[in-house]
Amino acid sequence: MSHNLDKIIENISIDCVIFGFEKNELEILLIKRGIDPFTGQWALPGGFILKEEELDNAAKRILEETTGVENIFLEQVAAFGELHRYPDRRVITIGYFALISPENYSLQPGIDTSDAKWVKFDNLPILPFDHNEIVKKALKKLQAKVRNKPIGFELLPEKFTLTQLQLLYEKILGKKLDKRNFRKKILKMEILKKLDEKDKTTHGRAAYLYQFDCNAYQNFREMGFAFDL
């Protein structure tokens, strides 16, 4: 059921780009629209801001109401205001994004939404409105983020191999990385603890397992390290 029309701001909406990382694949969370425009089409979870609501809170609420995904930290991407992005009137939308581990959340479509699912990023369909453009910009933000800050803490199992970490980066950056170079750079950050333990699930020579060093990791997140003057 939609929110009361006199409670919302009719020309400012929010759209959420939720990236998932699961089984070494980058995914995106889509909902099936339950209302016009574009009823029945798969699109980004979105909705209108309430008159008495802060932007960040609106993003959280809308994501939860449309997909069931709650308690996640969303960051703003940008405002999108192309003249005819919305079919019948001028609506400016504020994009938000997050990167989560899908297996930790159960999907429960709700308000204005008839279904919700994760799709592989590589198989993303053409979405209504300017949603593909919003996804593109959100991906750029995510890429800038992984270039500047170590990520993956929440997305990988507690103990992981450097190959798993490299795969995560490769999926986000959308390109193959040189193994030797990647390892050199990631180890230079001094945020990983090498364990005296090997991964027994892989074939061939077993790889060492690593763990994030929480304290070092937190410090990095705060200071950033790229071209660190």
Next chain:
Amino acid sequence: MSHNLDKIIENISIDCVIFGFEKNELEILLIKRGIDPFTGQWALPGGFILKEEELDNAAKRILEETTGVENIFLEQVAAFGELHRYPDRRVITIGYFALISPENYSLQPGIDTSDAKWVKFDNLPILPFDHNEIVKKALKKLQAKVRNKPIGFELLPEKFTLTQLQLLYEKILGKKLDKRNFRKKILKMEILKKLDEKDKTTHGRAAYLYQFDCNAYQNFREMGFAFDL
């Protein structure tokens, strides 16, 4: 003179954070408000989006109309929508920023603006609305930008010393940088050409002059180099 009220979107505005770099000082462009709210107070150049106007064009137009500064490339900072940021109704604003060289522009306050001036960043007064917060976030964007991409091309004289370049970075990052470390990092980027010419204006031992290598610089701007995987 204000724009016709039925031509603007009344609840979405734009505010511009224009950083200047001049005589080794970081500055901000302020206007004196000619209309309510806060008539007579110094604030960021801002205004409302027209119903038939793209966001980026609105930012350019508003900056030009209020300060006379035209033809500059503005980047979006974020949308700011705190509930009571505007005194008498809900207005969400979209922040934009740019870094320019003040001496290349003449100020001509116009619509809704009675004056315009550059103020030293270190002497920035308390501004109305949430303008100080917008400036803060814009500075963070600028800092992220200089950490990821070489800047300064448009802000320094054609030939400059490494000391001048370091001063620019120090003013933007708001901290002293280690001279040896800075030089090592900046030269490693391979975007500077060392000239066979020395700066004769300084006391003591004359320093070598450098020039940006335009081609290398453009490539860097496009690919980014921070934690370059």
